[in-house]
Amino acid sequence: MTNELLILCAAGMLVTAYLMVGQKALFTAIRLYGVQSLLLAIVGVTIAVADSRLELLVTAGLTVALKTILIPWFLMRVIDRIGIHREIEPFLNVPASLLVCVGLTVVGYRVSTGFPVAARGASHHLIGVALSMLLIGLFLMVTRKKAITQILALLTVENAVFLVAVGVTPGMPLIVELGISFDVILAVLILGVLVHRIVDRFESMDVSRLSKLKG
Amino acid sequence: MGSILAAGLTGAFAIRLVAIGVSLLLRGRPALCRFVSLAGSLVASAMTLRAALHVVRARGAVEGVLLHHAASGIEFGYQLTPLSAWFLLVLGVVAIPVTVYSAAYFTHAVSPRRTATVGMAFNSLLGAVELVFAAADVLTFLFAWELMTLATAILVATEHQERASRRAAYLYLVMSHVGTGCLVAGFFVVSAAAGSTSFATMFVGNLAEGSLRHALFALFFVGFGVKAGIVPLHVWLPEAHPAAPSSISALMSAVLVTAGVYGLVRVCAFGLGTPHVYWALACLLLGSVSAVLGVLYALTQTDIKRLLAYSTIENTGIIVLGLGAGMMAMAYGRGDLAAVAVAASLAHVLNHAAFKSLLFLGAGNVVAATGTRNIEELGGLLHRMPWTGLFFLTGAMAISGLPLLNGFVSEWLTFQALLFGFASTPGLMRLNFPLAGAMLALTTALAAACFVRAFGISFLARPRTRVADEAHEAPAIMLVPQAFLAVLCLALGLFPGAVLGAIGGSVVSLPGIQLQTSFARNPVSIVSGIPSFDYVVPALLGIAFAAALLVSWIVTTRQRFASRRAPTWGCGGELTASTEYTATAFSKPVMMIFRGVYRPTREVEALAEVSAYFPREVRYRARIEPTFERYVYGPIVRGVLKVAAGMKVLQAGSLHAYLAYVLLLTVALLLWLGGKT
């Protein structure tokens, strides 16, 4: 029962990642990120209940608070302030991007088979999904031009790593988790400020314009 | 006793650190700053010297820990093996007079603003070199090596407003880092094979086989050879030595180069197992070539410090030659002969340090008094600077390998080693020894010619320019260190047995060396260890020489009147400074004979106003081809720049491109590593 729930949540996270790739509306992308984080929290709660690790409940609570509620709200405020609501044409069009993401998923799953079998049966799937999400996040960063999307991609990567940490390993010390969480908040805050700066200077969130700074 | 020694070395480093700190605090008061940093350096050098002397006499190693950081497990340890102690001895013997000299020299040569930096760099350099010799593991060694390089670069760039100084420092840094890169690579491989980073376990013997061993030798040889100045890795030496202040040049020649030699001896000759015959051959060949090329280039220099720099290359060649002979002996299993050859090499390290510092300090006096380094503008200095002239002459005679001084002793030993090499090596390989011996003889004689020129043109006859005419003798504090070094050269030449006793203590611990008991019989004689060969007692010759001088005095003082002074015969005309022989003219025969090496070009320009038959002025410019810079390093540098320009394409300046690199790399790594279970 636990395993099926875990696999369902992991699959759901992967689906949100795919949908993010296919999205052009920034609001939706942010909401998708929120859903992804929620699913991550559910994974945490499931494992906490199954393995009676109560500190994971704290972790899940933190995830909900920060990543499902706080960060998406902050990002939406940034977009509101700037007034840009849609992604412009990426380097790779959507169908091609989706194809690449499929390929990356295959890579992720193939690599996950190389890992030694863990106690939990769902481990392979969790690792596979996590690796795929990591690669998809990187891919998003490479092909998208808007800074907000790139922030979201970074957060996706962070979610993937967190998934592995929570689902597969015996757990991280609480202080490490707190540290990571604060790192994430700070990163997002800074990136938010930077987005303002970029828009101020270039009148656009197009990050590829940064190459104009080359000397 | 061990604790006193431990206190010795650690105390020395502590004092240096304190001196650096205090001198940086005092940067606003140059005189005080200079005093503090140099006094601290002096005390530290003395302590290190004492520790080294003790180890040499006791013939056993001393170990200790300098710094231990428990949390990360990093430890800077030191181990004074007898070999290290010998090099520390050389360092101490040179560093103390140079420090005393610098106290006065830096008042002229270093501007007040730079005093703190120079004092700090001076202490860092000496401390780093001491640590290089005493290092017991890879981390300590590399840290000290890099610190030594950086400190020297700072000192070379003392006059950083001069373009030549900047260029010299830059060239030095680049070449040093290439060398250090090779060293790091070598250390990686050896410590991986040995499983530890401690020198004691890494360099004990055959840890690698076949082509890997050869590759390791090549890496270490290049790495240490850059510092030592072996041709073709020598191109930084003639640029860097003149750019630094004279006392620093003395340190660089005597000490920095010695660090490279230390590495060659410790690692290349004795650390990688029994040397292979080809390694010995490489050392012999490159040593001979360095020796001959060094002196040939020295003969054509008119900048006195460049001349001395090329002479350093020559002496490094002689040291490496001796080492090569020793390695060949070890390759054929003759440990007794190897002992003589390695002893010759180590003796020459000390002798070179002594007379080269003496010469550089003398050059420093001349530069401080006249403001010029060009010997063509000097002349007649002996009347105006009698003591400097006398000490410079002593150094010149020592470096020419004349008996009664120390250069002769180490060259005698090297010749003996080559002779043994011939006698003990089977087959055609033995022909390398007489060849090397012939080149060594050529080098010695050319060095004599070179220093007759250097001393004669600078100090004798009439002054060629006004600055030479107005020169004045250096203050006593600058003369005392030179006097000490000159007396040392004489003492080392007359009492070679004492030196060899010390060297015997240093080499006895090296693998493969069998020391004969007759090695250093008594202080005045040296035996080459094999009964059927030779011994020399320079002191006896000294007595005969003194007696013969007495005879000459007796024979010629029967006149009733004293000598009369008259103008030099000038074929009926008057001789002036412009009719004197020039340094360029002095070396012209050599330049003509060896024009294959020099490839000289010359331009002669006659400027005439009225008619071409009555030129007002004739300009003569001769240039020798910078062979290594143009034909070896030129293509290498161009190739590197071309590759770098090609790689510029990767630096697109686009964020997305960089992210794409990350993605590709991640995928590739995952596929490669994830495939393995």
Added chain:
Amino acid sequence: MSSPLFHAIGIALAAIVQVAAMLAVAPLLKTLIKKLKARLQNRQGPPLLQGYYDLAKLLRKEPVRSETASWIYVAGPRVYFAAALSATTLVPVWTASAPLESAGGILLLVGTLALGRFALATAALDTGSPFGGMGASRDMTIAALAEPALMLGLFTSALAAGSMNLGALVRGLVQQGPSYHPSDLLAFAGLLIIVVAETGRIPVDNPATHLELTMIHEAMVLEYAGPDLALVEWTAAVKELLYLTLLVDLFMPLGIATSLSPAALLISVVAWAAKVSMLAIVVTLIESMNAKLRLFRVPELVSTSLGLAFLALAIRFL
């Protein structure tokens, strides 16, 4: 402890006797060569004692020295003289042991002569005259080129006899008896060329000229007068005798006294005189039958010598 003292006194006496004898005989050798050359040129030549007369004349004269010169100029001839004299103590002349053979061997000999040359060349630069510089430059260059060939030639003999110590070398050769290896002839030829170069004879240098283009050694000593010049000339003669004696020792040491009996010594002295005279004739013939080489042809000659020495080494030991 009287025995070491007697030993030391004995060595000192032997050295004094040998040096005095060499000093005494050297001018005779020089004049002999001059007279032989003159005879070959259909002239009478000087009387055989002319060398002594010249020295006595020079020693009586007032020393005139250059104004620009320093103590180096005065020290030069004296160091040159002393170096040559101390070098003679290292060479066995009439007995199969050199007085100071415990001081060193071949390398010390070469080094001591180099010391003398260094002093003279440096002193030559002290006068401020272009002749001095020119002579010093040329002399040091030729000496530098001659050194490798000298070393190789001496090495060959040393290796053959088993020691670089001249006394031991001669004793070894005498013990072996008269056996000649083809390499001996090659080494002899090579060393003979070097001896010609080092003593400044035609074809390398002309000892009788004072023309700027043709002088090497003479240019170095052009400024000396009176006792200084006497020392220089005497030393040149002693060096000539020394080199010829060295050749005798290395290649034809038979007849040398191996004991101190009067009969052996007499035979040794007579044999030595005969051999040195013969070599003097050879040198004279070389001088008379050749023209002086251009300065930049001398390296070719010296490299011939180097090749001969190398060949001797190779033939003997490979």
